[in-house]
Amino acid sequence: MNEALRNPKMRTAVKMRAGAAQKDVTEVEKKGRKASKETRRLQLIEATIDSLARRGYADTTLADVADGAGLSRGIVNFHFESKEKLLVATLQFMADEYANHWYSALEKAGERPADQLWALVAADFDRRICTKRKLAAWCAFWGEAKSRPTYQALCGARDVKYQEIVVSLCARLKEEGGYDYVVEPMALAVSTMLEGLWLRLMMGDGLTREKAHEAAVEAITAMFPRHIARTGPK
Amino acid sequence: MNEALRNPKMRTAVKMRAGAAQKDVTEVEKKGRKASKETRRLQLIEATIDSLARRGYADTTLADVADGAGLSRGIVNFHFESKEKLLVATLQFMADEYANHWYSALEKAGERPADQLWALVAADFDRRICTKRKLAAWCAFWGEAKSRPTYQALCGARDVKYQEIVVSLCARLKEEGGYDYVVEPMALAVSTMLEGLWLRLMMGDGLTREKAHEAAVEAITAMFPRHIARTGPK
DNA sequence: ACATACTTGCTGAATATTCATTCAAAATAT
DNA sequence: ATATTTTGAATGAATATTCAGCAAGTATGT
Structure with missing residues (x-):
């Protein structure tokens, strides 16, 4: 496939297919030109994620x-x-996608803190978000984050707002269940456990999304024993 | 300092100091030549860790x-x-150091599974292992691990053996305490939580080693409520 | 003791390679 | 016809690698 794409003739075929898809979009929007530009950008961002996943940051x-x-x-x-701006746009894209996803999962969940926590956990291991490809891209950025402030800022995907919500959920659960843990450390443990599972998913061979989700549910159930999951992992 | 070292005269001074240290080693060993060679390799490995931490993998x-x-x-x-071999040697060095550290911590701990688990946790957040510099270097390798089999193998620092031990500890704790969690997912959750805390330590701004340790203790205490830590975080 | 050949560790300039960026020209759309 | 988008060859910068030679030590012979 790589070889095929290096051949201009073959590439034309690919481009025409892309063009057809683009036309559908054009018919919906008013300005075909702008839509096309945005489409190309997304196409390049997707290709960047692919490359990061396949070859790592350094070899992209x-x-x-x-x-x-x-x-x-x-x-x-x-x-x-520039290359740098492409990478920032790619990271921004992933960060936005991630944030929108957990935020809407939270809105769809009920009022009860337990339901909201389970919704957040499920969101993290959702098909759309939790693919090997995207996890690998995330990790590529994590590796460079410490030395690049721009990445560092965007890599706080599970960012301040996310952490605040987990803290408040832990506080409400503590009150409801009469637990006696300290809230902030507990919230930190919960959210870093989810991150750690992501990391393992990317590196580990045998680990599947479902098993990772199961581990999260098992641990959180043990941490909040008086709040049983109504929706376990599928 | 960087500037100073670029100057050959200054470098000579550094080399002579290194030479003096080497002489002491020579007096102990038989072949000063070989000791020197190993010393240089370690010196270069340390410099590599520095560079990875300071500039990230791609810019090293x-x-x-x-x-x-x-x-x-x-x-x-x-x-x-080659550069590649230097990086592999560096990763190997860190992996060995990490494995030796948790293994000896485990040997020093008592017979009881709870003591052993707390020892493993404490080992992960020990001064010698858990420095910003080394965490950053680890993360640099993680970012490249998926696309390079050699790194992938070595990056399983918390490797198969470690995971087996955590699993067996969770099993013994379950028996002792009469808990009703499923062992494997629980063990996975525990070890990935520790990894996740490392990741956060490296990226997060305000998080300290002590706070991370505290979070781990808080969560594990909640998970195994009938096994209270005898040695909490300092 | 001294001289000679030999070994090892190291240097730094030269070379080769990889890759981001530029840009003139071609293709395509408006 | 004009503007926009795309191409692909040319350019140049960064950097890994090579290698001829230097320096300092070590063994051997006289």
Whole structure:
């Protein structure tokens, strides 16, 4: 496939298919031009995630991204200005997607803190979010985050707001259940456990999304024994 | 300091100091030559960890490593053959150090499973192991692990053996305390929580080693309520 | 004791490679 | 016709690797 895309003739075929998909979008929107531009950007971002997952941060080249998207070499510098900006846009994209996902899961959950916590956990191991491909891309960014402030800021995906919510859920659960843990450390343990499971999912061979979810449910059930999950892992 | 080391005269001074230290070793060992070679390798490995922590994997160059060690440009290819081999040796070094550390902590702990679990937890947040510098280096490797089998193998620092031990501890604790969790998921949750705390320590701003340890103790205490920590975090 | 050849560790300039970026020209859309 | 998007070859910067030679030590012979 990589080889095929290096051949201009083959690439044309790919482009035409992409063009057809784009036309459908165009018919819905008013400005086809702008839609096209946004489509290309998304296409390049997806190709970037692929490359990060396949080759890691250090070996992700613009050539590989362009090939993955079935476009030519100069294309990234036209749509994003530089490699750095492409990577930031990619991380931003993933961070937004992640945040929107858990936030809407939280809105759909009931009022009770236990339901909300289970909803957050389930959201983390949802099909759409928790793919090997995306986890690998996340981890590639984590590896560079400490030395790049821009990444560091965006990598707080489970960011301040998320942490505040987990803290408040732990506080409400404590009150409801009469537990006697200290709230902040407990909330930290819960959210880092989810992160740790992500990390393992990406590295470990045998671990599946379902098993990771099960582990989270098992641990949280033990931590909050008077709040049984109404919705376990599927 | 970096500037100073770029100056050959200054570098000579550094080398002479290193030479003096080496002489002491020579008096103890028989072959001073070989000791020197191993010393240099360790010196370069330490410089590599520094560079990884300071600049991340992608920006770690041989020039930076050589400068950090106060030696010349060609030095790495003389002692390790290639950049790749230097990085593998560095990861190997960290993995060995980590494994030795938790293993000896386990040996020093008592017979009771609870004591052993608390010892493992404390080992993870020990001063010698859990430094910002080393955590950053670990994370740099994690980011590349998925795309490089060699790293992937070594990055299972909390590897199969470690996981087996945690599983058996969870099983023994379950029996002792009459808990009713499922063992494997629980063990997975415990060990990934520790990993997740490491990840946060490296990225998070306000989090300290002590707070992370406290969170681990809080969560594990909640998970195994009939086994109170005899040794909490300092 | 001294000289000679030999070994080892190291240096730093030269080389080769990889890759982001640029840009003139072609293709495509409006 | 004009503007926009895309191409792909050319450019240049960064950097891993090579290697001829230097320096300091070590063994051997006289």
